[in-house]
Amino acid sequence: MSIESVNPATGEVVDSYDETSESQREDRLERATETYAEWRETPIERRQGLLSEAADVLRGNVEEYATFMTEEMGKPIVQSRAEVEKCAWLCEYYAEHAASHLQDEVVASAPEARTVVVHEPLGPVLAIMPWNFPFWQVFRFAAPTLAAGNVGLLKHASNVPGCARAIEDVFREAGFPEGAFTTLLIGSDEIDAVVADDRIAGVTLTGSDGAGRAVGETAGRELKKSVLELGGSDPFVVLEDAPMDETVQAAVQARLLNSGQSCIAAKRFVVVDDVYDEFVDRFVEAMDEQVVGDPTDERTDVGPQARPDLMDELHEQVEKTLEAGGECRLGGEPIDREGAFYRPTVLTDVPEDAPADREELFGPVATVFRVPDEAAAIEKANDTRFGLGASVWTEDLERGERVARRFESGLAFVNELVKSDPRLPFGGIKDSGYGRELAEDGITEFVNTKTIWVQRAGGAGTEMVE
Structure with missing residues (x-):
């Protein structure tokens, strides 16, 4: 065969x-x-x-x-x-x-x-x-x-x-x-x-x-x-003192690297209330600016999903999340063109236990959660069966390291997207x-x-x- x-x-x-x-x-x-x-x-x-x-x-x-x-x-x-x-x-x-x-x-x-x-x-x-x-x-x-x-x-x-x-x-x-x-x-x-x-x-x-x-x-x-x-469902925690320009830019890259198909991609964006609206508005705008298209074109940011069936599974997770009461701020559907292309997507107001809350979304779909403060952000970040990577964004490096130490993950980054490096051990805990x-x-x-x-x-x- x-x-x-x-x-x-x-x-x-x-x-x-x-x-x-x-x-x-x-x-x-x-x-x-x-x-x-x-x-x-x-x-x-x-x-x-x-x-x-x-x-x-x-x-x-x-x-x-x-x-x-x-x-x-x-x-x-x-x-x-x-x-x-x-x-x-x-x-x-x-x-x-x-x-x-x-x-x-x-x-x-x-x-x-x-x-x-x-x-x-x-x-x-x-x-x-x-x-x-x-x-x-x-x-x-x-x-x-x-x-x-x-x-x-x-x-x-x-x-x-x-x-x-x-x-x-x-x-x-x-x-x-x-x-x-x-x-x-x-x-x-x-x-x-x-x-x-x-x-x-x-x-x-x-x-x-x-x-x-x-x-x-x-x-x-x-x-x-x-x-x-x-797998992983990495949290990307945004605190009230996060450097917003750098944070939004990194958030887009962290979610869309490899067309969103990465185990260490940021998938759950946990944002404190003080900066939630600003982050969501700027994040949606930046996600919408990404070029989806021919992966052989040097200008392309997001290529196709690796297989049509994988794109179908992703879309089903999105649809079930919206049916459960989530809101779609951007995207939410395949692109009407040849190939397995899915629009960059931002979901908010996602209920507990909806697919976008509990499952790994392996594609260009970001879920944003509003939390009142740092303590709630850490709790939400750890509220997952996965434990691969996590990141926190703040101007206060001591605070960032303190939060990073509380993540239940194998990798924890402060003001940097989660990535692998030959010089550092790589792996996770939990599922x-x-x-x-x-x-x-x-x-x-x-x-x-x-x-x-x-x-x-x-x-x-x-x-x-x-």
Whole structure:
């Protein structure tokens, strides 16, 4: 069978790719296992050098890779190029810092012994990745995983098979051995069998909380390490002393980045009463100014939704919210044109338990809530089953940090939109998952942190306590 890649802006088939057959899957799993036996022994300086080569490959082919993204999932071309550049930066980060993150640590212990903590790779790691950042999500798994001495297998989203193949080619062209990074073009119904396979040492997933629960259940049953980066409904808290010009500008960007299809996008705008009317008026005006259209056009701010069915789901959430009593201040409907385009939308007066209050809206739809004061803003920000990111906007930095510390989230920003950075750990709590990606935390997720105790025979007696 074949997988078709369809351009969401035009509905045209971009290309078709052969699915990985059961026998091919078996061959690739076996090859990955064999490669791991050699790769784990490869000096880390060599692994770092190859990551540096991967960064060069990415930058040398930026237009090709950016075009793949834009054609397959509709990301505006300017943002696609930026995504490729960010992947190169990530490779360079681990090319520089992997050895220091993984170096042995001598720990003071018993005076007659030398105790060392070392980090050893686990084996082949399966990554189940989404379509919304089709290069970045993969590279933030692959770069630290490969640097640590593991090998990677990728099950990418079915609507970005060209991106999946292109990423495999990046590592091959950079000089990584065959089997160090392998793409499996398989269906979701095959994931459980791969996770359960004895050759897989761990699994990481970025996606919905439903998918995360299913993968986490299988990994838990098999006693395998897992990292889950799931959905989010990030609050964007605006206090009465917020710098309004910068706040409104950032609010638009935070909601519409990647055409609104980002787990760390600001989705719930929580605004104190003193500045609520001013914020809403200016926010609606700024959202209305955004250019929606052809994602290959440099001037486009918002492209299509990645698939027509995803746009339909988003519109259903909006309609149910309005039926429940919410008010639509802008947009609220698909654009009458070819392609899966949805108008930038602002909802207000949303009742509790309406979809826009409780569910993640994965598209260019913002929900604004009025609250009386800071305490109520924090309460509303935390009133969600998600806990990925959050931001607060205020002129008082001490106040901002105090509020940030009270957010129930894995990421908290003051006067900046929530974003990922190779130098900082990334991940969430509650229904947004567990584990961390990026920085030192990301590279040590899939390693065996081993304690080594070295002592002369006939030394001090052994304590009979576990």
